[in-house]
Amino acid sequence: MTKKPYVISNVGMSLDGKLATVNNDSRISCEEDLIRVHKIRANVDGIMVGIGTVLKDDPRLTVHKIKSDKNPVRIVVDSKLRIPLNARVLNKEAKTIIATTEDSDEEKEKKIKILKDMGVEVVRCGKGKVDLKKLMGILYEKGIKSILLEGGGTLNWGMFKEGLVDEVSVYIAPKIFGGKDAPTYVDGEGFKTVDECVKLELKNFYKLGEGIVLEFKVKK
Numbered sequence: 001m002t003k004k005p006y007v008i009s010n011v012g013m014s015l016d017g018k019l020a021t022v023n024n025d026s027r028i029s030c031e032e033d034l035i036r037v038h039k040i041r042a043n044v045d046g047i048m049v050g051i052g053t054v055l056k057d058d059p060r061l062t063v064h065k066i067k068s069d070k071n072p073v074r075i076v077v078d079s080k081l082r083i084p085l086n087a088r089v090l091n092k093e094a095k096t097i098i099a100t101t102e103d104s105d106e107e108k109e110k111k112i113k114i115l116k117d118m119g120v121e122v123v124r125c126g127k128g129k130v131d132l133k134k135l136m137g138i139l140y141e142k143g144i145k146s147i148l149l150e151g152g153g154t155l156n157w158g159m160f161k162e163g164l165v166d167e168v169s170v171y172i173a174p175k176i177f178g179g180k181d182a183p184t185y186v187d188g189e190g191f192k193t194v195d196e197c198v199k200l201e202l203k204n205f206y207k208l209g210e211g212i213v214l215e216f217k218v219k220k
């Protein structure tokens with residue numbers, strides 16, 4: 001495989017592995033954990049989310065919980081270019097890259113032009129869905145050598161399935177959300193057998209605020 005950025009996957013989840021409630025309330029991390037996450041943000045070249053997270057959370061994806069003189073590049077994986085032009089991730093606080101497919105129609109090309117005029121970079125790889133392996137190669141070539149992957153569950157699945165995640169850190173809040181339709185840490189179709197699944201090596205764990213942080217390396 002061509003060179004790729006080092007990818008750290010981080011989420012805040014309930015004890016039952018949910019990223020949000022059935023009504024999409026995702027306020028899981030305590031303040032101490034958000035500060036931990038922002039320290040990671042301040043030390044990576046890019047922060048990546050899927051379009052589902054942008055549509056549901058309207059995140060800023062900047063370092064705003066601690067002092068920092070730089071913001072990483074924001075990367076949104078968005079095959080059909082569903083991103084609203086007033087999304088906060090498109091504001092001027094940091095550079096943004098939208099990764100979309102090579103598929104083309106008049107409306108999509110018009111939106112790409114508008115985004116480019118707003119100063120947003122658009123990269124294109126894959127058909128139907130963004131080709132995440134190719135995207136990693138493109139980002140690496142652009143100087144993005146480390147990425148904090150911040151979800152959600154569908155993009156997390158895509159990244160784990162392709163073997164693109166190197167490190168995992170999760171904050172587990174002492175809460176149970178329940179709900180079979182509530183988003184989980186890794187959604188998608190899932191691995192069929194335990195043999196196929198992603199294996200992790202526990203590196204560290206500690207209590208933080210009311211919850212616990214677990215840190216793993218992905219076994220390759």
Ligand SMILES: NC(=O)C1=CN([C@@H]2O[C@H](COP(=O)(O)OP(=O)(O)OC[C@H]3O[C@@H](n4cnc5c(N)ncnc54)[C@H](OP(=O)(O)O)[C@@H]3O)[C@@H](O)[C@H]2O)C=CC1
Nearest residue numbers: 011012019026050052053078079130151152153154155158
């Ligand atoms: N607690 C936490 O730490 C966090 C919670 N969340 C929560 O997660 C939920 C959002 O998760 P979810 O809806 O799964 O959205 P995601 O952010 O995972 O975005 C998923 C979308 O990304 C696009 N995509 C494009 N290419 C790919 C690919 N190759 N593989 C996977 N996805 C691809 C798809 O849309 P398309 O085909 O249109 O491109 C897909 O539907 C929200 O409730 C949010 O609050 C999110 C992050 C962190």
Ligand SMILES: Nc1nc(O)c(N)c(N[C@@H]2O[C@H](COP(=O)(O)O)[C@@H](O)[C@H]2O)n1
Nearest residue numbers: 012026027028029057059060061062150
């Ligand atoms: N670490 C963590 N804990 C939670 O409880 C969360 N809900 C999230 N969400 C992620 O952070 C994004 C919001 O970022 P901004 O504060 O707007 O910069 C959100 O979109 C998720 O990716 N993370």
